[in-house]
Amino acid sequence: MKDSHKHQGLRNQLVKTLVSKGITCKKVLEAVGKIPRHLFMDSGFVDFAYQDKAFPIAAEQTISQPYTVAFQTQLLEIEKGDKILEIGTGSGYQTAVLLEMGAKVYTIERQQELFKKTKLFLPKIGYKAKQVIFGDGYKGLPAEAPFAGIIVTAGAPFVPKALLAQLKIGGKLVIPVGDDVQIMNLFVRTSENEFEKHELGDFKFVPMLKDRN
Ligand code: SAH
Numbered sequence: 001m002k003d004s005h006k007h008q009g010l011r012n013q014l015v016k017t018l019v020s021k022g023i024t025c026k027k028v029l030e031a032v033g034k035i036p037r038h039l040f041m042d043s044g045f046v047d048f049a050y051q052d053k054a055f056p057i058a059a060e061q062t063i064s065q066p067y068t069v070a071f072q073t074q075l076l077e078i079e080k081g082d083k084i085l086e087i088g089t090g091s092g093y094q095t096a097v098l099l100e101m102g103a104k105v106y107t108i109e110r111q112q113e114l115f116k117k118t119k120l121f122l123p124k125i126g127y128k129a130k131q132v133i134f135g136d137g138y139k140g141l142p143a144e145a146p147f148a149g150i151i152v153t154a155g156a157p158f159v160p161k162a163l164l165a166q167l168k169i170g171g172k173l174v175i176p177v178g179d180d181v182q183i184m185n186l187f188v189r190t191s192e193n194e195f196e197k198h199e200l201g202d203f204k205f206v207p208m209l210k211d212r213n
Pocket residue numbers: 061062063064087088089090091092093094095108109110111114135136137138153154206207208209210211
């Protein structure tokens with residue numbers, strides 16, 4: 001499968017849609033304008049790749065809606081070289097956005113099928129994460145902590161303490177919290193023991209599940 005002028009045109013449209021919905025971070029918009037999202041989706045859905053919608057991928061999971069990816073990424077305020085942990089690798093699209101922005105990315109996926117597929121796929125199209133890990137995101141990645149940012153791309157029933165503990169001072173955790181509908185939470189670590197919390201609207205994610213599968 002290739003990238004074409006047609007795809008680039010559709011991507012430019014998608015970027016405009018994200019701007020109209022309130023995304024302002026230039027680096028995020030550039031990343032969305034550059035990444036061939038159609039390559040991250042099963043072939044049957046290629047025609048829909050540049051609509052601002054979530055779509056099914058393997059193992060009953062979804063590739064997040066571009067607006068959601070952009071909204072969460074924007075909250076992280078990434079600087080080049082920042083160490084970022086992603087929970088829920090899925091298709092790898094969010095991983096690619098983080099890499100385009102110059103982050104050093106560690107990403108964890110609990111579904112073996114998706115883990116295997118995406119670990120092989122990302123380098124094929126030129127995206128090199130520091131580590132793609134088969135594991136349980138509730139535990140984070142203590143061996144590589146602290147992180148400048150942690151982004152959770154599944155709906156969490158609660159905020160895992162391990163993730164807060166793995167932020168550096170000034171670091172940010174972006175996590176959708178709730179069961180049926182999730183509220184986007186942003187935590188900023190302001191000192192060893194203090195966190196600022198912001199609630200930033202309703203979203204809908206597949207659930208964050210325990211253990212590996
Ligand atoms: N970032 C992905 C979104 C995929 S949907 C993308 O851009 O495509 C959320 C993903 O989180 C699913 O792949 C699901 O298997 C994974 N997930 C759910 N609970 C998890 C956990 N505890 N640890 C790691 N990954 C988890």
